[in-house]
Structures are given as C-alpha cells and as structure tokens.
Amino acid sequence: MIQRLQKKFALSEQGAVDLIKAITACTLQNIAFMFPVGLLYYLVSDLMNGGVPEERRLFYGVGCLFSILLIFIITYFQYNATYLATYVETGVRRITLAEKLRKIPLSFFGKKDLADLTSTIMADCTFLETAFSHFIPELFGSIISTVLIAISLFFFDWRMALAALWVAPVAFAIVLLSAKVQEGLNQKAMDAKMACADGIQEYLETVQDLKANNAEDTYLVILDQKIKAVEHRAIIGEFGMAVFVVSAQLILKLGMATVALVGSALLIKGTLDVLTFFMFLLVVSRLYDPLQGALQNLAAVITARTNIARMNEILDHPVQTGEKELGNQGYDVTFDRVGFAYNSGETVLKDVSFTARQGQVTALVGPSGGGKTTVSRLAARFWDCNKGTITVGGMDISKVEPETLLSLYSIVFQEVTLFNNTIMENIRLGRKDASDDEVLEAARLANCHEFIKKLPKGYHTDIGENGCALSGGQRQRISIARAFLKNAPIILLDEATASLDVENETLIQTALSRLIKNKTVLIIAHRMRTVAGADQIVVLAEGNVVEQGDPKTLLDKKGLFSHMVDLQRQGQNWTLEKAVSYQKI
Numbered sequence: 001m002i003q004r005l006q007k008k009f010a011l012s013e014q015g016a017v018d019l020i021k022a023i024t025a026c027t028l029q030n031i032a033f034m035f036p037v038g039l040l041y042y043l044v045s046d047l048m049n050g051g052v053p054e055e056r057r058l059f060y061g062v063g064c065l066f067s068i069l070l071i072f073i074i075t076y077f078q079y080n081a082t083y084l085a086t087y088v089e090t091g092v093r094r095i096t097l098a099e100k101l102r103k104i105p106l107s108f109f110g111k112k113d114l115a116d117l118t119s120t121i122m123a124d125c126t127f128l129e130t131a132f133s134h135f136i137p138e139l140f141g142s143i144i145s146t147v148l149i150a151i152s153l154f155f156f157d158w159r160m161a162l163a164a165l166w167v168a169p170v171a172f173a174i175v176l177l178s179a180k181v182q183e184g185l186n187q188k189a190m191d192a193k194m195a196c197a198d199g200i201q202e203y204l205e206t207v208q209d210l211k212a213n214n215a216e217d218t219y220l221v222i223l224d225q226k227i228k229a230v231e232h233r234a235i236i237g238e239f240g241m242a243v244f245v246v247s248a249q250l251i252l253k254l255g256m257a258t259v260a261l262v263g264s265a266l267l268i269k270g271t272l273d274v275l276t277f278f279m280f281l282l283v284v285s286r287l288y289d290p291l292q293g294a295l296q297n298l299a300a301v302i303t304a305r306t307n308i309a310r311m312n313e314i315l316d317h318p319v320q321t322g323e324k325e326l327g328n329q330g331y332d333v334t335f336d337r338v339g340f341a342y343n344s345g346e347t348v349l350k351d352v353s354f355t356a357r358q359g360q361v362t363a364l365v366g367p368s369g370g371g372k373t374t375v376s377r378l379a380a381r382f383w384d385c386n387k388g389t390i391t392v393g394g395m396d397i398s399k400v401e402p403e404t405l406l407s408l409y410s411i412v413f414q415e416v417t418l419f420n421n422t423i424m425e426n427i428r429l430g431r432k433d434a435s436d437d438e439v440l441e442a443a444r445l446a447n448c449h450e451f452i453k454k455l456p457k458g459y460h461t462d463i464g465e466n467g468c469a470l471s472g473g474q475r476q477r478i479s480i481a482r483a484f485l486k487n488a489p490i491i492l493l494d495e496a497t498a499s500l501d502v503e504n505e506t507l508i509q510t511a512l513s514r515l516i517k518n519k520t521v522l523i524i525a526h527r528m529r530t531v532a533g534a535d536q537i538v539v540l541a542e543g544n545v546v547e548q549g550d551p552k553t554l555l556d557k558k559g560l561f562s563h564m565v566d567l568q569r570q571g572q573n574w575t576l577e578k579a580v581s582y583q584k585i
C-alpha cells in the first residue's frame with residue numbers, strides 16, 4: 001500500500017505514511033461534521049414529541065460542547081496531518097529530485113532542457129504541494145466518509161438513501177470519463193509552457209547575439225506568440241475541466257430534488273415518517289458539500305497526474321552505479337575498441353583504441369566533429385560507451401561509481417563555469433575541505449594571485465553570475481586553480497580556442513605546464529603548435545583513430561596531422577592587410 005502510494009504520487013516513504021494520515025484526518029473531519037446533524041435529529045424528534053424532557057437537556061448541552069470540541073480536535077489533527085506534512089514532503093521531494101539528477105548520466109540531460117528540469121523541480125513540486133495539502137486528502141477523505149455515511153443511510157431507509165445517493169456515482173463517472181480529454185489538454189498546456197520557458201531562457205542567453213544581428217524584434221515576435229499560446233492553452237484547459245466538473249456538480253444538485261420528490265411521495269403513501277424525511281434533508285445538504293469539493297479535487301488530481309508523470313520520469317531513470325572502491329594500478333587511461341552514439345543514435349565513435357600514459361601528455365587532434373570532446377567525456381564516464389572498454393590503471397571505469405571515479409580527474413573545460421560567489425569559494429570548488437592558505441597557493445600556481453589581489457575585496461570579491469565581472473583569461477586561470485587544488489592524477493584539458501591576449505595566453509600556458517607535470521594528461525588540442533611538445537598524438541576523424549604516434553613521426557608521415565599543421569601555418573600568415581587586398585581583387 002505504502003509502496004503503491006509512493007509510486008502513484010511520487011512520494012517518499014514518510015510522505016506516503018503522511019498521506020494516509022491526512023486522508024484519515026479528512027475522513028474523520030467529514031464524519032465529525034455529521035455529529036451535530038445526529039444531535040439535531042434527536043432534538044427535533046423530542047420537540048415533535050412535545051418538548052425536550054428535563055433529564056435530556058444536559059445531554060444536548062454536553063452533546064453540543066462535545067461536537068465543538070471533537071470538530072476542533074479533528075480539524076487540528078487534519079491541519080497538522082495535511083499542511084505541515086505536505087511542506088516537509090515538498091522539501092524532501094525537491095532534495096530527492098536534486099540528488100537523483102546528481103546521479104543521472106549526462107545522456108539524460110541531452111533529452112531534457114534546463115527550463116524543463118527547473119520547472120519540474122520548482123513548479124511541479126509547488127503544484128503537488130497544493131495537491132497534497134488539499135486535493136488528494138480531501139478527495140479520498142470525502143469519498144471514504146461518504147461511503148461510510150451512505151452505508152448508515154441505507155440502514156435508516158434504503159429508498160431515501162438511493163434517492164439521495166444515485167447522483168454520486170453518476171457525477172464521479174462524468175469527471176473520471178473525462179480524464180483522457182483533460183490529460184490531453186493538460187499535456188498541451190504543459191508543452192506550451194515549456195516552449196515559452198525555453199524561449200525566454202534562450203532569449204536571455206542570446207540577447208547579445210540577437211542585438212548584434214538586428215534580430216531582436218523578430219525573436220520577440222516569436223516569443224510573444226509562445227506567451228499567447230500559454231494563455232490560450234491555459235484557458236482551453238480550464239474551460240475543458242470546468243465543463244465536466246460543473247456538469248457533474250449540477251447532477252449532484254439533482255440529488256436534493258430526488259430526495260424531496262421521493263420523500264414527499266413516500267410521506268403521502270404513509271411509508272415514511274416526517275422525522276426521517278427531515279433527517280435525510282439535513283444529511284444530504286451536509287453530504288453534498290464535500291462531494292462538490294471532491295469533484296473539483298478529482299479533476300485537480302487528474303491534472304496532477306501530468307506533473308507526477310514528469311517527476312517519475314526523473315525518479316525512475318536509471319543511475320550510473322558502481323564500486324565505491326578504486327582498484328586501479330597506476331593511472332594509464334586506455335580506450336580499447338570503444339564505440340559510442342549519443343541519444344540521437346548516430347555513431348560518433350566507431351572503433352577507438354589508444355592509451356594515454358601516466359606522466360605523459362596525449363593530445364587529441366583532428367577535424368571538427370571527429371569525436372575529440374566525446375572521447376574526453378567518455379574518459380571521465382560522463383557517458384558510458386556502447387562498445388569496448390575504457391580502463392584507468394587496468395580498472396574498468398564502467399564498474400566504478402562516477403563520483404568515486406571523478407576523484408581521479410581534474411577537468412579544465414574550454415567553457416569555464418563560475419558561480420555567483422566569492423573567488424575564494426569558486427576556487428575551493430576544486431576541494432571543499434581546502435584551507436584558505438591552500439586556495440591561495442593554488443591561485444599562485446595558476447597565475448591568478450596577481451589579478452585577484454587587485455580586486456576590491458581580493459579573494460572575497462563576488463564575481464557575479466557565471467563570473468561576469470572577470471575576463472575570459474581570468475576565468476580560465478580560476479578553473480586551472482581549481483584543478484591545482486584538487487591535485488588529481490589525471491588531467492582532462494580542453495584547450496581554449498577563444499582568442500586570448502598574448503599576456504593571458506602566456507600566463508595560462510605557464511600555469512598549465514605546472515599543472516600537468518607528472519600527470520596523465522589528455523588534452524584536446526586546437527592549435528597545432530600546442531601539440532609540438534606532446535608525447536603522443538591521437539588523430540581522430542569521423543569517429544576513428546586515423547593516426548597515432550609522437551609529433552615527429554606523424555609529421556614525417558605526411559598524413560592528416562601533417563596536413564592540419566600546414567593548414568594552420570597558412571592561417572597564421574593571414575593578416576588584415578591581406579584580407580583587404582583580397583577584397584579589392
């Protein structure tokens with residue numbers, strides 16, 4: 001039962017237990033509200049028999065007080081069980097999702113965009129918060145209490161009970177049968193929202209390029225259409241839900257009429273007493289209130305299914321697992337007949353074999369799209385290869401838990417990610433427990449110390465979102481400082497292609513030379529002069545290793561590598577002057 005609830009509503013174990021408590025509380029609350037009705041029934045009965053006898057007055061007085069107290073206590077219990085537990089569960093749910101995202105392979109993120117995931121963690125969780133504090137406990141609470149009350153009504157008078165209750169299954173059936181239509185409308189509304197969120201995010205990320213290309217107006221027209229589509233879809237969704245819920249609620253109202261009609265007919269026939277008739281009128285007026293709410297709640301629960309499905313897609317996604325113990329002998333990184341395709345299915349690496357040796361620099365070169373970045377991603381198990389094996393010191397990395405494996409790697413990406421925090425904390429990302437002195441030492445080795453000292457608050461300067469207050473070269477050096485701090489035995493390096501000024505380039509190069517000393521280094525090299533000092537060059541083209549060896553051997557071979565070196569040499573001779581004279585031809 002607990003497990004089914006967990007699965008059905010994307011709940012933690014405690015959340016499922018709390019949901020049962022909340023449903024129980026709502027059921028008790030609905031039953032407690034029937035207590036004064038019972039009391040009224042006996043009071044009217046006494047009044048009709050000539051007045052309330054002296055000895056029963058105390059009973060009614062105590063009964064009244066007891067009803068108030070009972071409703072108060074149960075409402076308090078219901079409040080705690082639904083609201084407080086819900087907020088705790090929402091927190092747990094967000095943390096569970098975040099934890100899960102941490103362990104999910106990167107292939108998952110290729111299928112999902114950032115706006116979609118953010119929306120699941122924030123908007124879907126908030127929607128489910130309302131669902132668990134209101135819709136679901138109230139829905140189940142009113143269904144259970146109605147069934148219990150219905151059973152007791154049948155004991156009183158089955159004919160009147162039928163007249164009162166026939167509407168309930170009909171009304172629920174209308175809403176349930178509309179589930180498919182509603183789910184379809186919800187999905188479309190959700191898709192429109194996602195497209196709009198994507199559009200806004202893309203606009204914010206690309207605003208500079210849009211302005212530079214005079215394309216801002218065109219883009220905003222498209223964005224405007226996306227925003228209007230959200231509005232349009234939301235109205236259709238609400239309307240679709242309202243049609244079914246209001247029809248069902250109208251059917252429910254018919255119950256009052258049938259109770260009055262059947263009751264009157266039975267009274268005239270003399271087979272029903274006035275008091276029972278009166279009691280049924282009282283009960284149904286009270287009974288239909290929670291049922292009206294239940295119909296609305298049922299529609300909302302149907303809506304929530306779309307959000308729950310999105311959440312379950314994350315929670316059910318397989319994670320990369322493996323041993324938490326490292327069993328490597330040394331740090332040679334070996335690719336043995338590795339094949340790989342991204343989600344798109346197109347084979348990116350066909351049959352890649354090479355070894356990046358400990359203490360050596362192995363440079364990956366080759367034409368754009370040849371698979372260099374993919375090789376470096378597989379080396380760190382960001383993705384798992386589809387064919388062949390990748391080992392570190394003889395240890396198959398697909399059998400090692402990703403976080404444990406990454407303790408062996410320092411990665412310096414071309415695109416540096418910095419956080420909206422101080423420089424000190426941005427560098428400390430390399431090793432959480434590093435002392436301030438260790439951070440300073442890493443910054444010195446990465447040639448960062450000089451520029452950091454000149455900032456207004458030195459290491460305690462906030463660098464803004466993604467380090468917007470720093471230059472490209474400074475950002476690169478901070479990421480190198482992180483790598484120094486981590487001091488991992490394997491370095492994956494994506495050489496910066498962004499044009500850096502000569503000073504920055506030299507500073508970065510000297511920092512890198514210090515960093516890679518005595519490590520296993522796998523570098524994606526874009527400039528051929530960088531690889532001149534490499535111990536080994538692996539040339540990748542169309543997902544295959546087409547050449548492999550030291551720089552001199554490959555140059556002498558006059559193959560693809562030598563051709564690329566020639567091309568870059570020619571490129572270096574390009575000057576503005578030449579470009580201008582070319583234009584004049």
Ligand SMILES: Nc1ncnc2c1ncn2[C@@H]1O[C@H](COP(=O)(O)OP(=O)(O)OP(=O)(O)O)[C@@H](O)[C@H]1O
Binds near residue numbers: 110367373375
């Ligand atoms: N996340 C991804 N999803 C799907 N396909 C991808 C992904 N990343 C890369 N590819 C595809 O894989 C192929 C190899 O790309 P990769 O980035 O490894 O090449 P590369 O040699 O590093 O190129 P470049 O020098 O231009 O950076 C390309 O066809 C690319 O389109």
